[in-house]
Amino acid sequence: MGAGVIGLGRYTPEKIVTNFDLEKIMDTSDEWIRSRSGIEERRIAGKDMDTSHLAYEAAIKALENANISAEEIDLILVATVTPDQPFPSVACMLQEKLGAKKAAAMDLSAACAGFMYGMVTAKQFIESGAYKYVLIVGVEKLSKITNWEDRNTAVLFGDGAGAVIMGEVSKGRGVLSFELGADGSGGKYLYQDEYIMMNGREVFKFAVRQMGESSINVLEKAGLSKEDVDFLIPHQANIRIMEAARQRLELPEEKMSKTVHKYGNTSAASIPISMVEELEAGKIKDDDLIVMVGFGGGLTWGAIALRW
Numbered sequence: 452m453g454a455g456v457i458g459l460g461r462y463t464p465e466k467i468v469t470n471f472d473l474e475k476i477m478d479t480s481d482e483w484i485r486s487r488s489g490i491e492e493r494r495i496a497g498k499d500m501d502t503s504h505l506a507y508e509a510a511i512k513a514l515e516n517a518n519i520s521a522e523e524i525d526l527i528l529v530a531t532v533t534p535d536q537p538f539p540s541v542a543c544m545l546q547e548k549l550g551a552k553k554a555a556a557m558d559l560s561a562a563c564a565g566f567m568y569g570m571v572t573a574k575q576f577i578e579s580g581a582y583k584y585v586l587i588v589g590v591e592k593l594s595k596i597t598n599w600e601d602r603n604t605a606v607l608f609g610d611g612a613g614a615v616i617m618g619e620v621s622k623g624r625g626v627l628s629f630e631l632g633a634d635g636s637g638g639k640y641l642y643q644d645e646y647i648m649m650n651g652r653e654v655f656k657f658a659v660r661q662m663g664e665s666s667i668n669v670l671e672k673a674g675l676s677k678e679d680v681d682f683l684i685p686h687q688a689n690i691r692i693m694e695a696a697r698q699r700l701e702l703p704e705e706k707m708s709k710t711v712h713k714y715g716n717t718s719a720a721s722i723p724i725s726m727v728e729e730l731e732a733g734k735i736k737d738d739d740l741i742v743m744v745g746f747g748g749g750l751t752w753g754a755i756a757l758r759w
């Protein structure tokens with residue numbers, strides 16, 4: 452028996468903020484942002500919509516897609532660094548909103564690698580037989596911790612949510628292998644003071660190295676090679692970082708998910724949002740081997756090889 456994705460959903464706020472909109476409020480340009488990051492626009496949630504609301508919108512779609520009811524969920528894991536408040540957790544707020552009465556609930560803080568950490572955690576509970584259905588939500592309202600006067604960071608981030616239901620799948624499918632890691636000594640490169648603080652160049656160097664290495668490591672752990680990969684879903688932080696991972700796997704462009712131009716960096720939400728979009732676009736097919744890989748503040752990283 453394996454643990455895999457049995458339903459998924461996403462939610463991105465309606466309000467679009469383009470690079471041209473940012474040009475009007477800070478000393479930047481569409482050309483700079485586009486060439487350095489690949490980002491063209493991002494979604495920003497209104498004041499009336501906090502993280503738990505974004506999470507709820509994605510979660511109800513995932514439940515519908517999995518064709519299960521909220522009462523059947525055993526565990527809710529919410530990967531976020533922008534909770535509504537320190538406690539109660541977003542997971543508990545979501546449990547109440549969904550009416551997932553029997554579910555245990557907790558938030559998980561691993562920044563942009565949070566969704567990878569969440570899926571790997573869910574896998575343990577499912578494969579041990581402890582739980583049947585786990586809801587994992589990657590969600591961020593980064594706009595509330597963005598300093599809109601700091602052009603170094605403000606142009607990079609966006610808001611959004613992606614959710615998956617994980618459950619039992621047949622042997623040889625679902626999560627085949629994973630790698631999780633952390634290096635607390637790099638915490639100084641990316642953290643929240645009041646706002647997001649970042650040493651972009653150091654994070655860039657780390658990310659380029661880690662994304663490639665972790666992708667290769669999960670393939671090796673699963674006894675697979677680069678040639679077996681059908682599709683790559685990298686954390687959508689910066690097209691140049693994503694491209695480095697793609698080249699390491701020697702994949703053609705059409706075999707890598709790219710949503711960063713539309714949503715910017717949505718941290719823990721970026722991988723599940725991309726997963727939903729690529730599935731809808733027909734780029735992920737039954738039996739495909741998918742590599743997902745992310746990195747983030749902590750520093751943290753995580754990768755998964757998954758047979759769809």
Ligand code: ACO
Binds near residue numbers: 479484649718747
């Ligand atoms: N518009 C115009 N100029 C800018 C802007 C902007 N928005 N932002 C910075 N600059 C300027 C800087 O002031 C600097 O000028 P200086 O050299 O005179 O001091 C210069 O541009 C820096 O330019 P580059 O060195 O060419 O920038 P670089 O190629 O390093 O790209 C970037 C910067 C995009 C931030 C890159 O380093 C990067 O993507 N790093 C990784 C960031 C990342 O992925 N963060 C997410 C982590 S995930 C999480 O946990 C939230």
